[in-house]
Every structure is written in C-alpha cells, then in structure tokens.
Amino acid sequence: MKLKKTLALTMAAMAVCASVFASVSVKSYDVNEDWVKMQVPQVKGAGADVDAKINNALSFNALMQLYSPLPQSDKSADAMLASFEQNFSGKDGVKEAHEFLEDVGGFVNYTLHTDWQAAKALGGSMVDSYGLEGKYDVLYNGEKLLCVEQQGYLFTGGAHGTTLYDVSTFDLTSGKELQLSDLFKPGSDYLARINKVVAEKVAAQPDTFFGPVEVKDGDKFYFDGKVLVVTYAPYEVAPYAAGVVSFIVPADSLSDILVY
Numbered sequence: 290m291k292l293k294k295t296l297a298l299t300m301a302a303m304a305v306c307a308s309v310f311a312s313v314s315v316k317s318y319d320v321n322e323d324w325v326k327m328q329v330p331q332v333k334g335a336g337a338d339v340d341a342k343i344n345n346a347l348s349f350n351a352l353m354q355l356y357s358p359l360p361q362s363d364k365s366a367d368a369m370l371a372s373f374e375q376n377f378s379g380k381d382g383v384k385e386a387h388e389f390l391e392d393v394g395g396f397v398n399y400t401l402h403t404d405w406q407a408a409k410a411l412g413g414s415m416v417d418s419y420g421l422e423g424k425y426d427v428l429y430n431g432e433k434l435l436c437v438e439q440q441g442y443l444f445t446g447g448a449h450g451t452t453l454y455d456v457s458t459f460d461l462t463s464g465k466e467l468q469l470s471d472l473f474k475p476g477s478d479y480l481a482r483i484n485k486v487v488a489e490k491v492a493a494q495p496d497t498f499f500g501p502v503e504v505k506d507g508d509k510f511y512f513d514g515k516v517l518v519v520t521y522a523p524y525e526v527a528p529y530a531a532g533v534v535s536f537i538v539p540a541d542s543l544s545d546i547l548v549y
Contacts, residue, residue, distance in 0.1 A: 312334075312430040312431065312432075313332045313333060313334035313335045313340075313430065313435060313461060314332065314333050314334050315330050315331070315332050315333075315427050315430065315435075315437070316330070316331060316333070317329065317330060317331070317425070318330075318331045318348075318387055320351070320355070320390050320391055320393075320394040321394075322391070322394040322395045322397070322398040323398045323402075324398050324401045324402065324418055324419055324420045324421065325355070325394045325395075325397050325398045325401070325420070325421045325422075326420075326421070326422045326423070327351055327354065327355060327390070327394060327421070327422070327423035327441070328423055328424050328425055329347060329348055329351040329387075329390065329423075329425075330347050330425040330427070330437050330439065331344045331347065331348075331383075332344060332347075332435065335435075335461045335462075335464065337380050338379075338380070338464065339461065339462070339463065339464035340380075340383075340464070341378075341379055341380045341382065341383050341464070342463075342464030342465070343435065343459050343464050343466075344383050344386075345373070345374065345377055345378070345382060345383060345386055346457060346459070346466050347425075347437060347439070347457065348373075348377075348383070348386045348387070348390060349369075349370055349373045349374075350439050350455045350457065351390060351423060351439060352373065352389075352390055352393060353366070353369075353455070354421070354423050354439070354441040354443075354453040354455070355390065355393045355394060355397055355421070355423075356393070356397075357421070357441070357443050357451065357453055358397055358400055358401060358404075358419075358421060358443055358445065359396075359397065359400060373386075376389075377389070397421060401418075401419040401420070401421065401445070402419075404419065404445060405418065405419045405445075408446065413446070415446070416444075416446055419444055419445045419446065420442075420443075420444050421441065421442070421443050421444075422441060422442050423439065423440070423441035423442075423453070424439075424440060424441075425437055425438060425439045425440070426438045426440070428456070428511045428513070429511060429512070429513035429514075431461075431513065431514065432461070433460065433461055433462065433549055434458055434459065434460065434461060434467075434512060434513075434514075434549060435458070435459045435461055436456065436457070436458045436459075436511035436512065436513065437456070437457050437459075438454075438455070438456045438511070439454075439455045439456070439457075440452065440453065440454050440455075440533075441453030441454075449529065452522060452523045452529075452532070452533070453522075454509075454520070454522035454523070454533055455509065456509045456510070456511050456520050457509075458510065458511050458512060468506055468507065469483075469504075469506050469507075469508065469510055469519075470506050471548075472512060472517070472547060472548065472549055473543070473546045473547060473548060474546045474547075474548055477546035478546070479543065479546055480504060480505070480506070482538075482542065482543060482546075483504050483517070483519065483536075483538055483543075484503060484504050486536065486538045486542070487502050487503075487504055487519070487536045487538075488501070488502075490536055497527055497531055498526055498527045498531075498534075499526060499527060499528075502521075502526045502536075504519050504536070508520075508521070509521070509522075512540070512549065514540060514549075515539070515540050516537050516538065516539055516540055517537075517538040517539075517540060517543065518535050518536065518537050518538075519535070519536045519538070520533060520534065520535050520536075521533070521534045521535075
C-alpha cells in the first residue's frame with residue numbers, strides 16, 4: 290500500500306510539474322473573406338485571464354494589418370489599442386473580437402474589389418485581383434516567454450506589394466506584452482550595449498541602411514534566452530529589397546542585466 294501511495298503521489302507531482310512547465314499551444318483563427326485571408330494566432334494553456342490578454346493583443350495586431358488598405362485614422366496606435374481593449378476585454382471579449390475582425394475583413398474585401406474595379410475601368414489595373422494575406426510564426430514558446438511574429442502582405446497593383454510586420458513578446462505569467470526595458474534590470478545600460486552591437490553591424494554594411502540605426506524602447510524585438518533579436522519592417526531602416534531587418538545580440542553579452 291505504501292508503495293502504491295508513493296507511486297501515486299509521484300505521478301501526481303510529475304503531472305503538476307508538466308502542467309506548470311508545458312508550453313502554451315498556439316493555433317490559428319482565420320479571417321477568410323475572398324481576397325482577404327488573415328491567420329490570427331491565438332494561445333491556450335497559460336490560464337484563462339492570461340490567454341485572453343495575449344489573444345486580444347494578437348487580434349489587435351491582425352486588426353491593424355486589416356486596416357492597412359483603408360483610409361488611415363487620425364487616432365494614434367495607442368489610442369486605438371486602448372479603445373480595442375475597452376471594447377473586447379476579458380474572456381468574453383475574445384470571441385467578440387473575432388466577430389469584429391470578420392466584419393472588418395468583409396469590409397476590406399469589398400474595398401479591395403471596389404478599388405480594383407475602379408482601377409480597371411480607368412485602364413490602370415493589369416492584375417486579376419488585389420489581395421491581403423496575413424500569416425504568423427511562433428518564434429519562441431518557452432516557460433516564461435512567448436514570441437510571435439505576424440507578417441502580412443497587401444497587394445494593390447504596382448511593382449510589388451506592401452509588407453506588414455509585427456512581432457510581440459509576452460510574459461506567460463501575466464499576459465503582458467513586454468517592452469525592451471522589461472527584459473532588463475532598472476537603471477541598466479541595456480540600450481547602450483545593444484546599440485554598440487547594432488552600430489558595428491551597420492558599419493560593416495553601410496550601403497544596406499538609410500543611415501545610423503538607433504535602437505529605442507518601443508522598437509520590436511523577440512528574446513529566446515539565447516539571443517535578443519531587434520527587428521524592423523521594410524522601409525524602417527533600409528530599402529524594401531532588404532526585407533525585414535534583424536539585429537542579433539547574444540544573450541551572454543547581456544546576462545548580468547537580464548531579468549528573464
């Protein structure tokens with residue numbers, strides 16, 4: 290009996306450990322409206338409240354990409370995010386956010402068709418269709434952090450389309466989307482260290498970039514415990530042909546000031 294009880298307790302403890310350290314799952318919620326095809330990553334397994342925070346943040350990123358063919362709002366991105374969070378907060382808000390994205394996707398599809406028909410009528414459209422596509426990639430899924438890239442492509446004629454890019458790093462305990470400063474000890478010289486590495490890389494390929502690149506809080510990044518990668522969308526720091534630009538900083542060079 291004692292052996293059975295010990296085995297049972299051991300198995301229960303192993304199950305608890307597995308549930309604590311298991312990575313969250315990430316699956317796609319799709320907005321599919323003819324010329325609009327958007328994969329929206331959604332997580333499960335970090336806890337209901339944390340899942341909701343992360344999922345709404347990922348949905349908002351997808352929404353901003355959906356908005357790209359539409360006339361731009363005069364509201365700032367922060368103001369739009371605050372409004373989105375207010376309207377779609379909590380677990381119940383996730384489903385409502387999905388329905389809202391579907392409605393926006395339908396309107397964007399209508400807009401693309403209308404713009405294409407207008408261009409064709411004027412003799413300016415030489416393509417069979419316009420389109421907006423969005424996909425995602427899980428860059429890191431660990432015990433503490435989740436890093437997700439969301440990349441879209443908007444084509445409305447011309448030599449090439451527009452690449453839409455976002456990458457987010459989330460704390461899996463709180464659901465908070467992290468800023469660069471959140472990775473480091475308060476008062477540390479993290480920006481100076483990162484920019485030293487970036488300056489060396491830019492100096493090695495000066496013709497690739499528009500000019501000096503200075504990493505700031507608010508810039509996009511991801512972190513997998515081994516490297517910190519600061520990323521920029523096409524046209525941010527280099528011409529379109531350069532694609533998404535990434536600067537890799539080894540974590541070993543920052544280990545004394547990291548908090549993750």
